[in-house]
Amino acid sequence: MRTPGLPLLATAVTMILWASAFIVIRSVGGHYTPGAMALGRLAAGSAALSLVAALRPRRLPRGRPLLLVIAYGVLWFGLYAVVLNAAEHHLDAGTTALVVNVGPILIAVLAGVYLKEGFPRGLVAGLVIAFSGVLTIAIATSTGRHDAIGVLLALGAAALYAVGVLLQKQALHDVDPFTATWLGCLTGTAACLPFTADLLTQLGDAPRSATLGVVYLGLFPTAIAFATWAYALKRMSAGGLSSSSYLVPGIAVLLSWAFLGEVPAPLAFLGGALCLVGVAVTRLPPSALLHILGNKSGPRARR
Numbered sequence: 001m002r003t004p005g006l007p008l009l010a011t012a013v014t015m016i017l018w019a020s021a022f023i024v025i026r027s028v029g030g031h032y033t034p035g036a037m038a039l040g041r042l043a044a045g046s047a048a049l050s051l052v053a054a055l056r057p058r059r060l061p062r063g064r065p066l067l068l069v070i071a072y073g074v075l076w077f078g079l080y081a082v083v084l085n086a087a088e089h090h091l092d093a094g095t096t097a098l099v100v101n102v103g104p105i106l107i108a109v110l111a112g113v114y115l116k117e118g119f120p121r122g123l124v125a126g127l128v129i130a131f132s133g134v135l136t137i138a139i140a141t142s143t144g145r146h147d148a149i150g151v152l153l154a155l156g157a158a159a160l161y162a163v164g165v166l167l168q169k170q171a172l173h174d175v176d177p178f179t180a181t182w183l184g185c186l187t188g189t190a191a192c193l194p195f196t197a198d199l200l201t202q203l204g205d206a207p208r209s210a211t212l213g214v215v216y217l218g219l220f221p222t223a224i225a226f227a228t229w230a231y232a233l234k235r236m237s238a239g240g241l242s243s244s245s246y247l248v249p250g251i252a253v254l255l256s257w258a259f260l261g262e263v264p265a266p267l268a269f270l271g272g273a274l275c276l277v278g279v280a281v282t283r284l285p286p287s288a289l290l291h292i293l294g295n296k297s298g299p300r301a302r303r
Helices: 005-028 034-054 063-087 093-100 103-114 121-141 148-171 177-191 193-205 208-235 238-260 266-282 286-293 297-302
Strands: none
Touching: 005 208, 005 238, 034 063, 034 177, 034 193, 034 208, 063 093, 063 148, 063 177, 093 121, 093 148, 093 238, 103 121, 103 148, 103 238, 121 238, 121 266, 148 177, 148 208, 148 238, 177 193, 177 208, 208 238, 238 266
């Protein structure tokens, strides 16, 4: 029996946990370098997912599906994590969120062309509204700390995110969501093994709170959030689901307020509201959107 609300619940879990990752990365970044943090995070996530996988034998993919899993495991789980961590060393949180959130737009365009998802009006309108919300949040939270290298790294992270989602969407035609997450995380861990020496050195120097933060990143924003993401992605379009990523900056602002005592500027609340409206618009069925757009012109036309 299928429960229509489960993909939306899985999406909500993913967005909340991914938003929490930005808070933790900021607190851990002073003790772990980008590569070491990525390896520690992925190793913790791989260990948790492997423990679950050991409880129930799973059919491993072969051929093209396996190659797709390996590709997005390296690009999205592995390289994306390193590049994003590095970008946050050069950019403030607002600028990072703004540049990285080019990703959902890239996904919508690429999915519309290569996955034949098309360009529904609701999706396009919602993306425009939501991105304007991210822009507003970026203006409100920016501290002016940025440079060209950081912007390029953030753009690279956005591109890796977009390509990774498209590859995963194709793999999910033949691979179940948990296996796709588990193998992708293992592949990403293997891709980050060159940072093993850095991780071992920093484990000895970092405070326990920072190490626990890395473990948190592995268990929750990685193991759980990527699994719920894959579950939702198998049941939703890539463009539609990726638009939900615009909830992350707004949630991150609220989490910073709740846990770090960082009171958001009024402009950040406006940006968060725009993100919510934008994501809601992407969820509207075409008939509802046409009714809204044609509500004023309809009666005149009938006259």
